[in-house]
Amino acid sequence: MNSFLQEISQLVEDFGSAPKINEMPRRTLADKGIEGPTAAHVIEEVHTPLNLAYLTFTTGTSAFQNIVGVTYAELPARIKAAFTVLERAGLKKGDKVLVTYPPLVNVFAGQALKDYGLEWSFLVRSSRDAFLAALYQEQPAAVLGESAFLRAALIDAKNMGVAGDLPQGVRLLTAGTPLDLELLPIAAEVLQAQVHDLYGCQEIGWLAMDGIPVRDDIELTPTAAQSGQQYYELVVGGLPMGDSFPCSESGHICNKEGKIITYRRERTYPEYEVIVKATTLASAVTLGRVARSILRIKGRVVKVSPDVQVNAPATVLELCGDPVAGITVPPVTITGPVKTEFFDSMVQAQLDYQQNSKADPVWTKRS
Structure with missing residues (x-):
């Protein structure tokens, strides 16, 4: 028996910078x-x-x-x-x-x-x-x-x-x-x-x-009329929700002050594409990571313009039609910081992740 390895085995059992399974934090x-x-x-x-x-x-x-x-x-x-x-x-x-x-x-x-x-x-x-x-x-x-x-x-x-x-x-x-x-x-x-x-x-x-x-970061953008009535896509922080609603001056059934008739929701077609035209980030590479993260954890497709402006004073997003579907809608420009709050929070989340990476020592990636 190798006494040195035996000692390492005991040290691993009693001490260590990485947790054992029963020492891991749990969120129930x-x-x-x-x-x-x-x-x-x-x-x-x-x-x-x-x-x-x-x-x-x-x-x-x-x-x-x-x-x-x-x-x-x-x-x-x-x-x-x-x-x-x-x-x-x-x-x-x-x-x-x-x-x-x-x-x-x-x-x-x-x-x-x-x-x-x-x-x-x-x-x-x-x-x-x-x-x-x-x-x-x-x-x-x-x-x-x-x-x-x-x-x-x-x-x-x-x-x-x-x-x-x-x-x-x-x-x-x-x-x-x-x-x-x-x-x-x-x-x-x-x-x-x-x-x-x-x-x-x-x-x-x-x-x-x-x-x-x-x-505060909600916008309503016109979509194609349905059954002769104008519908509006609800956009949050620069990201379309895929839901459209009629708006009425007579008000919502639960509150006459509410103009968005949320109980008459229709799925938006065609869906908008989101293109990032300007970012406060210094790196388009980091911006690309943000776009991928939004797709992975929020299910929203965001694309980065090839000529995106970095180090901009505010985020600028452009919502445009889907050329593949052969249907065009007038582009909509959304400029931050107020109206792009949600998108910008995802940018901050990416920066936080890059600056405070939570890595496991047994999972080493080489560039």
Whole structure:
């Protein structure tokens, strides 16, 4: 037996700069604030890069559910938007929120709910009966859930004759799918509830509430008319969402001040291409990494112009039509810093990663 290797073996067991498996940091469902049941998921542990604040998934309402990475750099704007939603809903510190679908917490970021001072809980099972039981037992100030599910559950309560025992004046924050308009009358009848229509995505967070934007970097750009009505693509921080909405001066059904009719969403066609024309970065190489990162963790295609201006005073993005589809739309130019906030946060995330690389010594790459 080689005594030197034996000594190394003991030292590796007792000491070391790299962690053993039981010494690795862990981020659980509870840490993320989404420790509730769903019938659509399996709980799986993954190795999550230290440069990501957390992982989540798209809801799959229009396509296959895809993984989403959320960076630390984008959290402040996401949390600010979440605070705007909670304040507009009239919620205050200490209020209880009942969440019917746990992944919706990821759109806020659980940190936003903690910082705001809310208490939130989940159903025992993902079913309408479990929802009614929780509503009765917990008496929440607000409910966060999908509108068709809430409508069906409240109709059940009415048909079973238990509506009178449910809490009154609850705020219903509906999200995940376009607002089911039939929820409004049954919610008013059974709960005397205020209904709010949230539009957002796992990739970026909340974007609009009752037809009113909740971020400063939102633009509406005209798209092709549908059925004789003008629709507008919603663009966040320079990135098109692929969703278009009509706008109306008569207002959103939940708030006449809201002009974006988010419950009449249509997928945008043709989709815009995003071209970076100018960047505050000194290197086009770093900008290319940003573009690839956005594709990988946000599912948005961003291209870098061959003659991109570096060291510019602000980011400049150009949205243009897809020449491959043979359809052209007038280009739209978006200039930062306010209107490119989300894109710029991804730039900052890339810089943070390059300056504070979290590497594992057993994974060595040679250039």
